[in-house]
Amino acid sequence: MNKSNFDIIVVGAGHAGIEACLAPSRLGLKTLLVTTNLDRIGYMSCNPSIGGLAKGHMVREIDVLGGQMGQTADQTCIQFKRLNSSKGPAVRGTRTQNDKHLYSDMQKKIISEQENLSVLQGEVKKLILKNNECVGVVLHDGSEIFSKKVIITTGTFMNGVMHVGLEQTAGGRVGDAASVGISDQLASLGFVVQRLKTGTPARLHKDSIDWSKTTPQVGDEKFYPFSFKSDRNFYLPQILCYLSYTSEKTHDIIRANLDKSPMYCGIIEGVGPRYCPSIEDKITRFADKIAHQTFLEPEGLTSDLIYLQGISTSLPQDVQDQFLRTIAGLENVKVVRYGYAVEYDFIEPTQIHHRLETRPIKNLFLAGQINGTSGYEEAAAQGFIAGVNAAHSVLEKPEFILERDQAYAGVLIDDLVTKGTREPYRMFTSRAEHRLILREDNTIDRLSEISRKLGIVSEKQLDELNIIKEKREKLFADLKEKVIYPKAETNALIVSMGSSALLKPATAEEFLRRPEINFPHLTALGFKYEPDEVVTEAVEIQVKYSGYVKRQYEVIEQSKKMENFEIPKSIQYSEIKGLSKEEVDKLNRVIPRTLGQAARISGVNPSAIQAIMVYLKGADKRSKELGIEKFKTSTAAQ
Amino acid sequence: MLPLDKDQQTICALATPAGAGAISVVRISGDQAKDIILAACPGLKNKNIESHKAYFTKLKNDKNENIDEVVVTYFADHKSYTGESSAEISCHGNPLITEKILNRLHQLGARSADRGEFTYRAFMNDKIDLVQAEAVLSVIESQTENALKVSLRQLEGKTSKEFLAIESEMIWCLAHIEASIDFSTEGLDVVDQNILIQKLKKIKQDLQKMIDSHKSGKILKDGLKIVFTGQPNVGKSSLLNQIVEKEKAIVTEIAGTTRDVIESATIYNGLKIIVCDTAGLRETKDVVEKIGVEKSLLEAASADICIYVFDASAGITKDDEKLILNIPNKKVLFVANKSDKLAPHVLLGSRTETTKKLQSLAQEKPCFDQNNLLFLSALDQSCRDQLLLNITAEFKNLDFLNESLISSARQFEMSQNAELAVSNVVLELEQNAGSEFIAQTLKGALLSIQKILGHSFDDQIMDRVFKEFCIGK
Structure with a gap:
């Protein structure tokens, strides 16, 4: 390997790193992936599953754009679920349980077979900088590798400390050393570096569990793969997961040992995620809850290990042994690996641009947990965007930014770089104000044209997507054209469908808007269509959602003004009256492109936004814009 | 040089009404407020002035001549009404003095405040929210005690x-x-x-x-608007004069005397009441009167309550009926004027008949209530109370302090x-x-x-x- 001549170096081979190195190498750039452990490429350090609400959306989004996660998740899926299937399509989410070893193996294989991509085992200790530009990395052995761009995706490894009870060991994950050097260097360069905390539950031996005391959980029979390239049949045999509960006894034991929890005696300073509290947290904050659910999830088809979802803990091993045995089915459980908490450095993400390049250091990109996120999907989405932007930067192409109304990946990055985060950031559907149009079913409609411009997905595959898109458009047009007349026999048929009779002619599209009507009903009324679910489902959703989507736009329209209100780069926040020093600092750090972004920065108050708007609009229009022209009629001295 | 952005400039203004008085207060607010005060009052220069404390000193012009003896109360950043560094200068209440003081402040770099600018700044600096900012205006503009109470309540948050x-x-x-x-x-x-x-x-x-x-x-803040309408020469103008307790409208025996809309106001039980007299409604060829009639109808449309006046001895005539049905949909009080001319038994009969007529009119206009009927005489001074009591009845029970x-x-x-x-x-x-x-x-x-x-x-x-x-x- 010629160590000195790469376009892009990616540091870290987790879920962010994989996408970050695949995207540029697929675009033809010479890319190097550096990882401390070749056996842990694409490793699922925590739960053995991909997707979930809002997360599944992101997997689909990067899949259409040319990401890898969806395909690998599909092919290693051992239980499939479409979450919220009883709710509306916008908030449905795909989730797969995965064989974690097969997942990791497949990612490793993809990477080793990828053209233009080299892999190197080693630890990056330092970045090589020249005039505030990153030009390469220094390895543990002192060797230097040069490149045009560097993407760091080191996850929880930067100054990682693992806690079990009051004991601490340096490391980013059990069995892996922490990486020391990069975050200290970044801090010395003036980056704000902070601590976060996350945790993982114990892994149990499957043969030590009394399964009869648990409730089996079946997956869905119908598979809706993440990737448009995947087969619509399962690749692997499907398994069961199991449900069990903690008891009062569990809670008593934990309560009695809280003084041995590093979270509770002040050893851990990092902020943990509120949506993923440890079991210690749960019983303390929700003291009146008598039982907490836990899912027992096999880590693979051949694995002996069971992941105990929802019971992450950092209590000492003997206490874990004690309390685990009070959970139904775990009376004689054998723990293979104990739960632990890990504390790590992250870079305050308001210090990076939307393209994920850092503001202070050119050619340096950050993606994944290093930016304060949590979750494989959040990491992959950032990795992909960082990879594309690093590549575009080499190729001197414009930056690649997804907007908040185009993709969850766009919401994710906009939130991070404008608001920052105080806890590990996880995506939720409620974070997306455009939720009703950011659906899994319309991912290809939203992103296939953008994908064509990106050029990672092959033309041939995009043409296939286009066919689906065109079929959807045609079906929609047909629905608008077909008129159903309120003839007696037609209405009799409609009533027999449990709907109400037509009073005047209606198009099939209007008729399909009725909640109780779907495509098979239209067949009975003589409407002809090709019953391909990939086509019909999306069209039906589009038809049924139209009224609400309109209402959503009305609400958004009110804030859109702010979104389109550009803030000139030359703005001097310190000159604007009415901004606190903290607000000025935050605005200077984030450098929002629009007033809308400025409004989302946490800690910047609405009155500050108004002050900026007033400042930008000039003094004359001020009173009118604020709707306080009435002040003019008051006495001056008030 | 003044900072380019208006919001960054230091502002000053007279805070008390213009004119002579015992004292006047000049307010100043902005980054430079303290420096300007110290420059204007050399006596304070060597004192370490503290927030919320009053200092007796001399305010001087650029030639170091005294303008006045003043009391300066200083408010530090974040601790003032505007949220900015500011001060209040109490001086002798002479317009010449206040003008000189303001000139001196201008000379030192402050500019005249726009209307409402102090409140605007308080809002911008997050000292008050929008609802409170609006309330500040109401407090200043309140013309009745009740309106003031409501505004103060809003200001308190x-x-x-x-x-x-x-x-x-x-x-x-x-x-x-x-x-x-x-x-x-x-x-x-x-x-x-x-x-x-x-x-x-x-x-x-x-x-x-x-x-x-x-x-x-809205009624508390802006007042209750009542508009008199009816045929010419039924005594609308006399009633207006009684209500506002002065000869506001010209009263003659000649029908069609009132041609323009006459507006006046009074206060009753803490409520501001705006009273409008309008031209009597009739077919007319007189150009001026014709315009007056059109204005009458417009005015009636903007009223909170319409008072339809008719002659008690004539009762509600066919012409009246036509006019009544033309009144926009709103509360109407029917007033039979000149009832002093009727003998008691005639009055009783007339009341019964009028009520019946109103009942049938109410069938066409459901907003009419036959009980909103008063017999009175504009010559009788008690007619003011009779009218106003009736008009303000629905606001009597408002709990201004707690709602x-x-x-x-x-x-x-x-x-x-x-x-x-x-x-x-x-x-x-x-x-x-x-x-x-x-x-x-x-x-x-x-x-x-x-x-x-x-x-x-x-x-x-x-x-x-x-x-x-x-x-x-």
């Missing part, structure tokens, strides 16, 4: 508090709806649909209360939007619509309330979710 309570309840509902979407696999105790509906109905009620209060709020009244059109409009959206949410819940739709509608309602308060959307909902629910990945 009591109205804001009620909107805040509504906002908080909305966020609670939204948090529960969002949690049921984003954490559906967490085994949460999802809130019962009926509890949500109950809560939302209560929110709707509270909003309705705010909306309803606007009418009273929040919204008086701004902006708050009214936003409350209406919110109420409509909440009604839709309830409907959607009852029809079992998807949670994501319900959330969408509720967000619209919340947005309106947050606009009233000048709040932003931000992460309040998620914060609430995490507070309420035990959620684990």
Whole structure:
């Protein structure tokens, strides 16, 4: 390997790193992936599953754009679920349980077979900088590798400390050393570096569990793969997961040992995620809850290990042994690996641009947990965007930014770089104000044209997507054209469908808007269509959602003004009256492109936004814009 | 040189009414306020002036000659009304002195404040919210005691508090709806649909209360407008003069004397009452009178209450009926004037007959109430009380101190939007619509309330979710 001549170096081979190195190498750039452990490429350090609400959306989004996660998740899926299937399509989410070893193996294989991509085992200790530009990395052995761009995706490894009870060991994950050097260097360069905390539950031996005391959980029979390239049949045999509960006894034991929890005696300073509290947290904050659910999830088809979802803990091993045995089915459980908490450095993400390049250091990109996120999907989405932007930067192409109304990946990055985060950031559907149009079913409609411009997905595959898109458009047009007349026999048929009779002619599209009507009903009324679910489902959703989507736009329209209100780069926040020093600092750090972004920065108050708007609009229009022209009629001295 | 941005400049203005008085107060606010004061009052230069303390000193011009002996009260940054460094200069109440002081302050770098600019700055510096900012204006503009009470209540933040309570309840509902979407696999105790509906109905009620209060709020602030209308020469102008207790309108025996709209005001039981006299309504060829008649109808349309005056001895004639039916839909008080001319038994008969006529008119115009009928005489001084008592009856029981009244059109409009959206949410819940739709509608309602308060959307909902629910990945 010629160590000195790469376009892009990616540091870290987790879920962010994989996408970050695949995207540029697929675009033809010479890319190097550096990882401390070749056996842990694409490793699922925590739960053995991909997707979930809002997360599944992101997997689909990067899949259409040319990401890898969806395909690998599909092919290693051992239980499939479409979450919220009883709710509306916008908030449905795909989730797969995965064989974690097969997942990791497949990612490793993809990477080793990828053209233009080299892999190197080693630890990056330092970045090589020249005039505030990153030009390469220094390895543990002192060797230097040069490149045009560097993407760091080191996850929880930067100054990682693992806690079990009051004991601490340096490391980013059990069995892996922490990486020391990069975050200290970044801090010395003036980056704000902070601590976060996350945790993982114990892994149990499957043969030590009394399964009869648990409730089996079946997956869905119908598979809706993440990737448009995947087969619509399962690749692997499907398994069961199991449900069990903690008891009062569990809670008593934990309560009695809280003084041995590093979270509770002040050893851990990092902020943990509120949506993923440890079991210690749960019983303390929700003291009146008598039982907490836990899912027992096999880590693979051949694995002996069971992941105990929802019971992450950092209590000492003997206490874990004690309390685990009070959970139904775990009376004689054998723990293979104990739960632990890990504390790590992250870079305050308001210090990076939307393209994920850092503001202070050119050619340096950050993606994944290093930016304060949590979750494989959040990491992959950032990795992909960082990879594309690093590549575009080499190729001197414009930056690649997804907007908040185009993709969850766009919401994710906009939130991070404008608001920052105080806890590990996880995506939720409620974070997306455009939720009703950011659906899994319309991912290809939203992103296939953008994908064509990106050029990672092959033309041939995009043409296939286009066919689906065109079929959807045609079906929609047909629905608008077909008129159903309120003839007696037609209405009799409609009533027999449990709907109400037509009073005047209606198009099939209007008729399909009725909640109780779907495509098979239209067949009975003589409407002809090709019953391909990939086509019909999306069209039906589009038809049924139209009224609400309109209402959503009305609400958004009110804030859109702010979104389109550009803030000139030359703005001097310190000159604007009415901004606190903290607000000025935050605005200077984030450098929002629009007033809308400025409004989302946490800690910047609405009155500050108004002050900026007033400042930008000039003094004359001020009173009118604020709707306080009435002040003019008051006495001056008030 | 003054900073380019107006908001950065230091402002000053006379805070007390212009003219002579015992003392006058000049206010100054802005970054340079302290420096300017120290420059104008050399006696303070070597003193370390502290916030909220008054200093007796001499204010001097650029030639070091005394302008006046003054008391300067200094307010430090963040501790003042505007949130900026500011001061109040109490001087002798002579317009020549205040002018000299203001000139001196201008010379030292302050500019004259625009109208309302001190309050504008208080809002910009987050010292008050929008509702309070509006209240400041009301406090200044209040012309009656009750209006003042309502405004002060808003300024204290009591109205804001009620909107805040509504906002908080909305966020609670939204948090529960969002949690049921984003954490559906967490085994949460999802809130019962009926509890949500109950809560939302209560929110709707509270909003309705705010909306309803606007009418009273507006009347308290702007006054109650009553407009006299009727045929010529029935005594409308005499009644107006009685109400405002002065000879405002010219009264003659000649029909059609009043041609333009005459407006005057009085205060009764703490309410400001604006009284308008209009040209009597009749077919006329006189160009001036014709315009007057048209104006009368327009004026009637803008009234809170119309008073239709007719001659008690003539009763409601066919012409009257035509005119009455032309009055815009609103509360109408029917006044039979000149009833002193009728003998008691005739009066009784006339009353019965008029009531009957009104009853039949009410069938065509349901806004009429035959009980809104008064027999009186404009020559009798007690007619003022009779009229005003009747007009203000519905506001008698308003508890000005304990009820929040919204008086701004902006708050009214936003409350209406919110109420409509909440009604839709309830409907959607009852029809079992998807949670994501319900959330969408509720967000619209919340947005309106947050606009009233000048709040932003931000992460309040998620914060609430995490507070309420035990959620684990």
